[in-house]
Amino acid sequence: MNNFIQTSAARTLSNAVQDHYIPAEAPFSTVVRAGQTVRIEDSYGQQAIDTLFYNAADFSERYSSQDTLREHGAAYISTGTRVISNEGRVMLTMTADTCGRHDTSAGACSCESNTVRFGHSVKYLHACRDNFVIEVSKHGMSKRDVVPNINLFMNVPIEPSGEMTIVDGISAPGDYVELKAEMDVLLVISNCPQINNPCNGFDPTPVRVLVWDGEDA
Ligand SMILES: [Zn+2]
Numbered sequence: 001m002n003n004f005i006q007t008s009a010a011r012t013l014s015n016a017v018q019d020h021y022i023p024a025e026a027p028f029s030t031v032v033r034a035g036q037t038v039r040i041e042d043s044y045g046q047q048a049i050d051t052l053f054y055n056a057a058d059f060s061e062r063y064s065s066q067d068t069l070r071e072h073g074a075a076y077i078s079t080g081t082r083v084i085s086n087e088g089r090v091m092l093t094m095t096a097d098t099c100g101r102h103d104t105s106a107g108a109c110s111c112e113s114n115t116v117r118f119g120h121s122v123k124y125l126h127a128c129r130d131n132f133v134i135e136v137s138k139h140g141m142s143k144r145d146v147v148p149n150i151n152l153f154m155n156v157p158i159e160p161s162g163e164m165t166i167v168d169g170i171s172a173p174g175d176y177v178e179l180k181a182e183m184d185v186l187l188v189i190s191n192c193p194q195i196n197n198p199c200n201g202f203d204p205t206p207v208r209v210l211v212w213d214g215e216d217a
Pocket of ligand 1: 194
């Protein structure tokens with residue numbers, strides 16, 4: 001679907017075990033097994049990819065932004081970040097990042113927050129929270145299982161004063177992150193449909209997810 005994909009010698013398009021095209025504004029989920037590496041690609045650039053992880057064997061264990069930031073000791077996640085669960089365990093490790101700016105403080109957009117931020121006229125617009133609820137429901141979960149998420153490729157500068165604002169994304173077409181799974185995880189994505197702020201360049205676009213087996217698989 002695009003010419004932007006980059007591959008390493010070990011990982012090529014032909015030896016990927018999963019290759020998913022996620023349309024603009026759509027939800028998505030898949031299981032990534034321990035030892036596998038998942039690549040999440042911002043195929044066209046400036047696209048926020050709202051992301052959650054659950055322990056595939058026990059969904060009550062899931063991503064914790066608070067524990068991840070505390071363990072990482074920084075406000076942003078990038079290469080080397082260990083993705084920590086609410087049980088304090090490492091779910092995945094970020095092993096590559098061609099963009100360098102990903103948020104896990106600003107949360108996901110919802111119809112309700114849209115009306116507060118942008119006016120009642122936008123209430124009907126689709127939002128990440130709807131996407132998450134739709135997608136987790138396929139796995140027997142409900143809205144109470146949707147927790148604060150990672151916003152891959154969303155640019156939320158945090159000022160020295162502590163203020164933070166969603167501004168233009170800096171990701172270029174084909175930028176990606178790679179995460180190596182340390183346990184079997186359910187990956188849940190909302191390809192953010194927001195059109196009222198710059199997180200998607202005011203133009204939501206498709207993204208791509210690829211999975212490779214580990215070297216010792
Ligand atoms: Zn969103």
